[in-house]
Amino acid sequence: MSEKSNVSWGAGAATGIGSMPGGDAREAVKTVTGSLEALPYLPELPARGPGADMIGRTAGMLVDVFARVEPSGWRIGDRPGRDTKRARSWLGEDLDALEEFTQGYEGALKVSAVGPWTLAAALELRGGEAALGDPGACRDLTASLAEGLREHLADVRRRVPGATVVLQLDEPSLTAVLTGRVRTASGYRTYRAVDRAVVEGALRDLAAVAREATGASPVVHSCAPGVPFALLRRAGVQGVSFDFSLFTEREEEAVGEAVEAGTKLFVGVVPGVDGPLSDPAGSVMGVRTLWRRLGLSPGTLAESVVITPACGLAGASPAYARTALAHCARAARSLADNPE
Template sequence: MPSVRATLLGAWPGMDPVSASRDLLNALGAPHLPVLPELPARGPGSDAIGRSAGLLEELAVDLQPHGWRLVPEPGMDHRRAVSALTTDRHALTDVAGESGIDVEDLLVRVTGPLTLAAELWLPAGERSLSDHGARRDVAQSLAAGLAAHVRAVRSQTGAVRVTVVLDEPRAAAVLSGALPTASGYRTVRSLPRSEVREAWTLVAQAVLDAGATGIVLAPGRAGAGEEWTWTDLALLASEALPPSEQTPEEEQGTAALALPLVPLEGPGSDSSRWDIVAGWTEAGRDIVFRLPAAETARASPASQPAKAMKPAEPTDNSVHPYRGTGVMIARTWERIGLDPDLLGRLVLAAPDQSASSHLKANRALASAVATAEELDRIRQDGGLG
């Protein structure tokens, strides 16, 4: 069973890919999962949508006041997005080489086909999500372009294992028909689950065929008008992603699900989400827990240390915002009757840091690593005891 690992599921502050690569490689050494940096502060083309749109094969985009738009030919905006992503790959490769770091694991995050179709606009002014042919083209183009990106990442960085995160913050809105049209007077009709499943399967399979060793589906819910629950999204994800082909003794499964971490009881709790965690881990799949923003974690009772167990150092909550989170997870694990060894199926992900200072971002990442290591010690001890 692998160790509990930490990673970053989001962007990094600043505009320098060399500095960002150095921060992320140093903070997330083995067995943790370093990431290809995302730096939206650089401007258009480095934001999540523009960055992923730049991967599209045989489709081009430009930037308009209302967002990224599909266009017949690539222009300056498209070239800027492609150039920024290429620069990020080269920067990480150079930093690893200069520092003598062997990049064994690397996590790459991209916007998934649902959210990309929701956020890309047609020339006529509507979301590409509203047109069946456009949705199909976006999914197919993303699958081909992302496969090429994975091959380039593996070749340039020398990463032994590449995990791709399909970030779908608009998933519940798309499936619930909650996204407004351009006029704002109507909403785009909900997509059938069969079409969503096919799009996710298409992209996931293309990524794995290109040599990625892991695929993480990260669906999202914003709340308003969204009828699809986390349980609904997890079930659809399990249908779309390939089954785990590895044994419990092997280091990494092929498919994982990302969920926000919430307590089992009390304020902000959601017991159904823990039912999902139990089902996925017992099926041999991984769960990536999105940790809350550092400010939220410091204010949450669930993050306070248990009196019966000394918390991991450092103990200052301003330095270690996730102090006590490992114990909270372990206690919940015991309450729902899961084998402590299955804690190794967890990855703890620090959230987006793009709005943080470099100091706070590095503290959040260090805290996520400390929490993962604390939880792994509990796993090795067979539980809290």
């Protein structure tokens, strides 16, 4: 298999990032599957508490690494405790709901987990410092995550056999890891920047796990400024998900090279919190403008771009979350209907 294997979800696709408001798994999955035809996803419901948040959910997937909640956050421990069990229970509940509302579904289906570098920045070792400060702990965490993702992706494929599963790795701390801006426990210092080759290598290893488990390379999401598009392209991901409002001209060359190499762009153009929305065509006007500046063919726009909210929808009202996903779908169709 080639280093980067892409899934086709057709032109004019839309999806969400991950989180949804509320604590009812069935209602969240019903909303997602009812709003998104081409690329539905498994929601996260962090309002339920620790273990349902993205760090806790992914910590519950780890193999032979266990985490518990401390006042300062998630900390690695010696054995699975109630926090690990709660995280796994909630994930099982979410997967049950997904299975219920995807009976007979055939097409792309996105699931997410926190990537190795954001996880290393968030999980504390026994002394209270982040795993990020210990290269050996980072390697162990990446290996544990790889095994956990193999099991999780296999479970999703069993539950939704008609789906082509797409893994999204959430890496909001990736830029801070690369630039040495992750603060230590005291808050007075920062951890040393991790070598770009080491960061790329870990992501490439997890991309290989995703391809082996699903036949498709992962998508990497970051809603932070300064997304390292070139590094992610080299790591073999099939798509990069980002907040379009934080995109700058400095990143245009790297984005153009990524698109020409076949990388998909998951472009966050719809606000993730309650507020007025423009018409769908207006929401993607900036994307069309970017395409023209890059000199890319208009005919490739709807195939290369997936429309998303700017970030997760956990902070939105349930009504707005439904509206935002429907708006993303309409905006994506406008790209397909009027690529110019």
